[in-house]
Amino acid sequence: MPQLTVCPSCAERLEPEDRFCGNCGTNLAAPLSPAPSFAPAAARDRTEDGDYGLAPPVAEADGDYGLAPPTRATIPGQGSAQAAPFAAPAPAPAGIADPRETLLTTEPDTEPDTEPDTEPEPAEPAKPAAACVACGIGSVDGDGYCEHCGHAQPRRRDHIEQELALVSAVTDRGLRHHRNEDAFALAEATLPDGTSAAIAVVCDGVSSSSRPDDASETASVAASDTLRAALSSGTEARQAMQEALLAASESVNSLVEGDTSDPETNAPACTFVSAVTTGELLTVGWVGDSRAYWIPDDRAADNPARLTEDDSWAARMVEAGLLSEEEAYADERAHAITGWLGADAVELDPHTASFEPDLPGIVVVCTDGLWNYAESAAELAAVVPPDARTRPLHCARTLVGVALDGGGHDNITVAVIPFPASS
Amino acid sequence: MAVLSKSENPNIPQFTAEVYQNEYLPEGGREVNAIVTVTSTGGGTGGPPAKQGEGSEASGARAYAPGHGPSAAVVIMVDCSGSMEYPPTKMRNARDATAAAIDTIRDGVSFAVVAGTHKAVEVYPGGGRLAVADAATRGQAKEALRKLTAGGGTAIGTWLRLADRLLASSEVSIRHAILLTDGRNEHEKPEELRAALDACAGRYTCDCRGVGTDWEVKEVTGIASALLGTADIVADPSGLEGDFRQMMEAAMGKEVADVSLRLWTPQGAEIKFVKQVAPSVEDLTTRRVDAGPRAGDYPTGSWGDESRDYHVCVEVQPAGVGQEMLAGRVSLVLPSADGGAPEVLSQGLVRAVWTDDMAASTRINPQVAHYTGQAELAQAIQQGLEARKAGDLDSATAKLGRAVQLAAESGNADTAKLLAKVVDVVDEATGTVRLKKNVDDADEMTLETRSTKTVRVKK
Numbered sequence: 001m002p003q004l005t006v007c008p009s010c011a012e013r014l015e016p017e018d019r020f021c022g023n024c025g026t027n028l029a030a031p032l033s034p035a036p037s038f039a040p041a042a043a044r045d046r047t048e049d050g051d052y053g054l055a056p057p058v059a060e061a062d063g064d065y066g067l068a069p070p071t072r073a074t075i076p077g078q079g080s081a082q083a084a085p086f087a088a089p090a091p092a093p094a095g096i097a098d099p100r101e102t103l104l105t106t107e108p109d110t111e112p113d114t115e116p117d118t119e120p121e122p123a124e125p126a127k128p129a130a131a132c133v134a135c136g137i138g139s140v141d142g143d144g145y146c147e148h149c150g151h152a153q154p155r156r157r158d159h160i161e162q163e164l165a166l167v168s169a170v171t172d173r174g175l176r177h178h179r180n181e182d183a184f185a186l187a188e189a190t191l192p193d194g195t196s197a198a199i200a201v202v203c204d205g206v207s208s209s210s211r212p213d214d215a216s217e218t219a220s221v222a223a224s225d226t227l228r229a230a231l232s233s234g235t236e237a238r239q240a241m242q243e244a245l246l247a248a249s250e251s252v253n254s255l256v257e258g259d260t261s262d263p264e265t266n267a268p269a270c271t272f273v274s275a276v277t278t279g280e281l282l283t284v285g286w287v288g289d290s291r292a293y294w295i296p297d298d299r300a301a302d303n304p305a306r307l308t309e310d311d312s313w314a315a316r317m318v319e320a321g322l323l324s325e326e327e328a329y330a331d332e333r334a335h336a337i338t339g340w341l342g343a344d345a346v347e348l349d350p351h352t353a354s355f356e357p358d359l360p361g362i363v364v365v366c367t368d369g370l371w372n373y374a375e376s377a378a379e380l381a382a383v384v385p386p387d388a389r390t391r392p393l394h395c396a397r398t399l400v401g402v403a404l405d406g407g408g409h410d411n412i413t414v415a416v417i418p419f420p421a422s423s
Numbered sequence: 424m425a426v427l428s429k430s431e432n433p434n435i436p437q438f439t440a441e442v443y444q445n446e447y448l449p450e451g452g453r454e455v456n457a458i459v460t461v462t463s464t465g466g467g468t469g470g471p472p473a474k475q476g477e478g479s480e481a482s483g484a485r486a487y488a489p490g491h492g493p494s495a496a497v498v499i500m501v502d503c504s505g506s507m508e509y510p511p512t513k514m515r516n517a518r519d520a521t522a523a524a525i526d527t528i529r530d531g532v533s534f535a536v537v538a539g540t541h542k543a544v545e546v547y548p549g550g551g552r553l554a555v556a557d558a559a560t561r562g563q564a565k566e567a568l569r570k571l572t573a574g575g576g577t578a579i580g581t582w583l584r585l586a587d588r589l590l591a592s593s594e595v596s597i598r599h600a601i602l603l604t605d606g607r608n609e610h611e612k613p614e615e616l617r618a619a620l621d622a623c624a625g626r627y628t629c630d631c632r633g634v635g636t637d638w639e640v641k642e643v644t645g646i647a648s649a650l651l652g653t654a655d656i657v658a659d660p661s662g663l664e665g666d667f668r669q670m671m672e673a674a675m676g677k678e679v680a681d682v683s684l685r686l687w688t689p690q691g692a693e694i695k696f697v698k699q700v701a702p703s704v705e706d707l708t709t710r711r712v713d714a715g716p717r718a719g720d721y722p723t724g725s726w727g728d729e730s731r732d733y734h735v736c737v738e739v740q741p742a743g744v745g746q747e748m749l750a751g752r753v754s755l756v757l758p759s760a761d762g763g764a765p766e767v768l769s770q771g772l773v774r775a776v777w778t779d780d781m782a783a784s785t786r787i788n789p790q791v792a793h794y795t796g797q798a799e800l801a802q803a804i805q806q807g808l809e810a811r812k813a814g815d816l817d818s819a820t821a822k823l824g825r826a827v828q829l830a831a832e833s834g835n836a837d838t839a840k841l842l843a844k845v846v847d848v849v850d851e852a853t854g855t856v857r858l859k860k861n862v863d864d865a866d867e868m869t870l871e872t873r874s875t876k877t878v879r880v881k882k
Contacts, residue, residue: 145772
């Protein structure tokens, strides 16, 4: 992971141990190289090509976290038509001052359009903020609201994309929730035998808990860090997954602060699902109702499969033979989860499983914001693009699009790991 | 929630603002309610280091070193109309009470005593000036009180205007007055009093006390309300001395004046009301003064170490499910001495989030529910007593019954006790009451005067 010396959003100077920017609060742990793209939320409205209107990933080479200029100004010939209506009229720092600012994903092979040092310097605090995305009239105040119409501005976590060589992911606020309480963390590890491992962790904050967004972000980062360290040092994958689950659990527990006796507030909590690919092996771990699916390339030769078993009321009912799957999922209690990470979890019961697929395919790691719209493995396989294994980021975007088309009632997070590791 | 700035003035207390609300609205929902608890602490004693205001707590009031503490001026207005002589103890008690209040004036504070009849007369020090409190001046002032005799009418507007002139003669940061009356404002037209109040509002604060039972509750509470002070009844003149001392101690504890509650609301929003709801109900909605785009200031008077709650109700333009809006920004602001941008002492955010989660959007915030009830309680008492006076006994029974029910539900024991002196409570849970046949004037007036007193949410 490259050492950041200044905040990618506001250029505040950072200490090596900083995980969040002390000035604007940007999470410094999440954007591993390459930087995720923060697309304007308004872009979610465009659905015609299944691509959700996100500007294609654009050059900005070398892993430098310099602030990308507004899309319109710097990307000749690509994406500008789509992004223009939502681009900032003037360069301004991302993050709190102007969360709409589009940071673009990097593609290592592409030449940069501009030298990093010619990019606009982060603005001084006194510089006028850009116009509100909702009314276009007011400027945005220090709390992230329009000083004219009061509308909250898109936030960093509303839409995040990340693409690594071996794994990609997209998370989106969806259409009905006011903030994104999902989080993902991606990583790659080099095993002692020299081969590469892909790591994806996806967490869904429990809405009824306090600070669910913090819980999911903390848990996913903790788990991904643990997995990378453990796998690099030669720990067996299922053991590493077990350790990651415990690390994630502890990190969420540590978020509890102050008086915990108030029955009105629940301790921070989230679900957890992770998949890692190591050589011939595919290992998953989970708590709660976030899922991993196996989708083979050749669906005639092999069947798609769900790799996880929900900790949910519906799953319990089906397991106990009390209700059919259809009946169970029709019940309003279906999604009540029976397992989660958090200080008030009765007992942590982490599940892990390993598989050895004999055909190429992809692992889809996702929250219920996706699988609500493609519940069975077959339904999901039907909406996974045929070239998913070679274009995992595109696949993740497409699946997010499926959920948004379906109504986007929840936050949506999708990570896609090609199998076997293609490099 | 937020302490924005350490005040440049070391004597200004630290303000905090906490917002209690259910920010979730159903699809199409417009009305946003929030309770904002504003607390000021520190000032001359704790908090930021005081350059010259070091002091310590003593029996609830600040004991400042001589000549220190915030600069302040106080005028005591004593009713000397003819009725003060019936019974004669009334005048004597007023004199003793004023003497006790004078004893409580901190060294260095400017003060004066005014005798009020159909005109206002300076009793001490005279000559349109204020005296500076020390042992000698306090003694002289008490000596001068012997001159107070009853005789003449009542024209409170003239008293208020004289107090204003006297207070304005002094370069101080906190201007306060204490008004004692025992009768109706009979010797000037209501418009004249109104005009005097308009002229004095915002220039000084004034605590009012009605002694005996021959005064008009609405008149006295109206003066206190306009001048951002407290109002109360001292039915038994012998209680005056303790009450005056307490009032003066509270006045001496004030550390910053002219604080305004500033409310920003988004374009297209309508402010339904802004009320102080604790320690008493005071509707501030109509007192708004525009303060820049989409913002307005509501006066809150002067602050010592204390905590007050405000209920803000705003109607915003609805946005789609999943959208979030800032429905209001509530800040406490202090005008700057040089006419520049006011200092923001603290602020809180009132949010609106539209959701299709019915459980979230139908939840009522306990603070909002509580103070909605307290405001209704005050109104029910006032309407009930009015109906009773007008002879509409059915309506009076219904309103006062509702008041009994609300007082019981919310744990407002003081108000419940006062109500029980006016009605026989059959069942407080259902609000079943019978009007008492004979009600003491003092009890009825006490209930009316204190109807706006609220209690805080039970923890």
